[in-house]
Amino acid sequence: MTGLDLSLFLFLFAIFIYVFATNIITTQHKVYLLFHFFMMIWPLGQVGVHLTDQPHLQIFYINTSFVGLSMLGFGWLLFTKFLVNVTYRPSRRALICMVLPSLLVSIGVVWNPWNAFVSTLDGSYEERIYGPILWVMVAVLLSYYVYSLRILFKAYGSRKLPQDRARIANAITGIIIIVAFPMLDLLLNVVLAPWLPVIPGLTSLGIVLSDLYFVFSLKKHRSLDLVKIAQQDVMDTLSVGMIVLDEHDHVIEMNQGVSPRMPISVGETLNMEDLLSCFSIDPESKEAFLHAYRTSPSQRIQTEIAIEYDEMLKQYFTLHVGPIIVNGRRIGKTVTFQDISELKCHILKSQEQYSSMQERNRALIYMQDELFQANRKLEQMAITDSLTGCYNRRFLMQQLEHEVLTNIRYKIPFALLLFDIDLFKIVNDTYGHVVGDEVIRRTADAVRHSLRRTDILARYGGEEFTVYLPHTNKEQAEMLAQRIREVVENNEIPIGRGRAPVSVTISMGMLVVDEQSDLHLDDVKSYLRDLFAKVDSALYKAKDNGRNRVVNL
Structure with missing residues (x-):
């Protein structure tokens, strides 16, 4: 019994290393590896139980086995959500809601209140009696699996592409396997234990078989392939026809833009010469294209x-053919068909x-000039x-702010x-x-014409104006x-209207800053406010002091 569980654990661990070593690790891979890690805990704990006769270690x-099981x-629910939607990104609240039932059951397993x-x-856990927390765990796990199956069946019904439906169907088969063996283990080795001999390793065997099925399915359909995910997302938005080939020229994906006249199906091997025979093409161009296609698979050709x-x-x-390269290694090709009929029509009417x-x-150019003037x-x-x-x-x-710092x-x-x-x-009231607006405007014009080129006149608010005089000492400012x-x-x-013109006067405050030897600015805005x-x-x-005058502080 110990050897069986140990063998199954080592096999699961080998699969874990294989998935880790042979894939580009994406978020989807991380979720799968987390799910795989939980699967490895059960056989590892079972090995430990049979390797010791000390109750506290047993x-x-x-507890370790059943925490992993709970x-x-x-892990399966999270993996299911990523499997049916590669763009899924759960919020913190959603993660807490998903993990909380398993976490509470795990706490109950470890705590084991009142047994x-x-x-x-007989004082040893080699033979043991399970209590109600086990059945709570079974109910929680069944709830997870029923909810996951609901998600998978809903996704299966909404997908149109055969490869998507096949991938989801394989996931459904995998979940049935992973549920069936533990339930059989529960029935034979717990419920019917008084009447039937113990059959060891059923749960571990179910975990291993389902994991093998998952890995085979994921590899077959490339469900977690980063390149495939990116390509699928792009392909769904393209108006051009696209075919995706693997390194052996097998068609693994194609979109609706590919003409039904082309003898191409997903899963078949693309023969470029047969494909070109469906079209009219200049013989010399055809030979040059086929030669480049066969001898330079890493080059882009069209x-x-x-x-x-x-x-x-x-x-x-x-017709454009380009390589798909990841980490310097060619893993496939893309073949695209872009309709240029309209362009050809324009060329014929050059x-x-x-x-x-x-x-x-x-x-x-006229619009750009208008836009430039409008922006100005x-x-x-x-x-x-x-x-x-x-x-x-x-x-x-x-x-x-800039001038003062300088x-x-x-x-x-x-x-x-x-x-x-x-x-x-009084001007406004009279x-x-x-x-009143004309007085403000004419006053600003008069002041502007009396200033130097470098001086800045600004309306401060209402009938108030500010003048900045750079490179100006006290005598010049006065x-x-x-x-x-x-x-x-x-x-x-x-x-x-025949009325006499209006004349106004101004009152002015002046401040000259010409002694700055020991001044250090930390906050220029605060300095300007001062x-x-x-x-x-x-x-x-x-x-x-009577208006119509200048006061210098």
Whole structure:
């Protein structure tokens, strides 16, 4: 009995190593190997039980066996979900829900409260009596398998391709095998144990047979092949005909784009010469293509073929053959058929097509130019104020973050001016908001024309404006500020309807930064907020001192 279980364990372990060593490990492989690991635990624990006569070691191995058996349901369910949907990615909550029943049963098995799982007979676990936890475990495992079968039957009914249905049918057969032998073991060696002799290794044998069936099925249908999964996903979205060949030129997959006129079926060996005989093809091109196909299997080759329906109607294709290479080894080929009939029609009408393409190119260039101009306008609108054409506050702050850092690093003096129109509410109340907007716009124009090229004027908000003066010391800033104030004061704004023009004044706060020897910036935004707070204080001081003046802090 010990030798049988040990042999079955070693066989399962050998299969585990084989799957691990001969496949590119994907998520699907990891799930299968987890399921396989749970299968190996049962025979390993059974070997341990029969190798010792010490009860505390025997119960340890018994617990190990049944924990592996109880987790087998979770492993199979997870494997089933990945088998029917290669893109399945369970959430953490879904994983917890799937594993929780098996985990609770495993806890009960290990804990064995009041011998509710197993108890000794004559002080040894060689002969033992099982309690209700065993039957709970059986019920949980059956629930897992029934749910897994439901998923498989549903998937079987929804699949149209014969290879998909065959793969799922094999999985159903495998689950029946893995359930049948443990149930037979339970019936013969537990329920009928008082009347029948013990038949050893039934559960282990069922696990091994089902695992052999799984491995054979997975290899036959390449269900966990990373290349096949990727190809299938791509093929489902392609409009071109595609045939996938293995390294022996056997057709393992083809999509609906392959013409029914082509004598090709899944599972057959593709004979390229017979395939080309179904088409019209230039003899020289055919020989060159077949020669490259036979002698250079790792090279990408293509040729042009056609199907003749009658003398007037032909359908043209580009036949392309390319290798499938994984880790530097060629494992197959892809053969694609792309319909180029429309292109051939255009070639036969080359003059008309050339004229049409030229016209389309000109239209495209015109559209690109329009798009470029529109993008420029959008960019300009994003950084300017719509009323005055000045830069907006957001652009000013972005520009200042870079400018101030440069000024501080190279000790370049600069100045900030903040001004607003004096008694602007009276202008609005007297002449209306339309005139008020015109006053703001004309004032901004007057200030802009009095500034240097490098200065930045921005609308700060409402009737408030900010001027940034780079490379400007205190004397220069004071001169520019007074010039701005005087220009605004002397600016007469016509309001129409025979009324006298309006003149306004501005109050201005000024801040000059020209002593930066010991200044180190950690947060430029905070530094700018401090600067504007100071210049704002200077503006309010100018207002408090009678308006129409410049105050320098």
